[in-house]
Amino acid sequence: MKISINNTIFRNILPVVIALLCIRCEKEYRRPDHYKVDLFADERQQGKAYVMNRNECFDTSDMVISASDVKLTDSSKGRGKPVYIYKLNNGELLKTTRDSVVEYPLQFLSPQKLKLRKDSVYVYLKKLEGYRFLAKEKDLKYQWLKGAPVYPVQKDK
Structure with a gap:
């Protein structure tokens, strides 16, 4: 039982x-x-954009050029990070830490699309990091300084 x-x-x-x-x-x-688990947490920083002021941009950049003729020549969107290539036909060299002579036309790379103006702007550049195949093909040596906005050239008062 x-x-x-x-x-x-x-x-x-x-x-x-x-x-x-x-x-x-x-x-x-x-x-x-x-x-x-966020695999891309370091790449996705929403609401944490830092915009440099003029003095910070000038101090941290390798080359500063005052130019009025900056044009978008090429762009790549879709796969991977967007890449924009800009071309300077002429400009006034204000600061350099690497090259004492700049050959024009000068091309540089930017990871974001720049809001260019009709009048003269400051172009803040640093040494190109990465993009070695693109740099070789397009003869690029510089890239836009990360965190630097497009500032118009101020006339001396």
């Missing part, structure tokens, strides 16, 4: 216990925020 009672308890209670354990595990698995 004892054996049949124990068998009926195992037959009735054991499936219920297993079902409860499965339901408990399934509910925990359904919470995606619990298992969420």
Whole structure:
């Protein structure tokens, strides 16, 4: 008699216990925020854009040129990060740390599209990092200074 009672308890209670354990595990698995892993957290910084002022841009850049003829010559959007290539036909060299003579036309790379104006602007450049195949093909040596906006040239008062 004892054996049949124990068998009926195992037959009735054991499936219920297993079902409860499965339901408990399934509910925990359904919470995606619990298992969420952001693989691109360092690349996606929403609301944390830093814009440099004129003095910071001038101090941190390798080359500063005052130019009025800056044109977009090429761009690549779609796969990977967007790339924009700009061309300077002439300009006034204000600062340089690498080259004492600048040969025009000068091309430079920018990871963002620049809001260029009709009048003269300051072009803040630094040494090109990465993009070695593109640099070789397009003869690029400089890139736009990250965090630098397009500032118009101010006339001396």
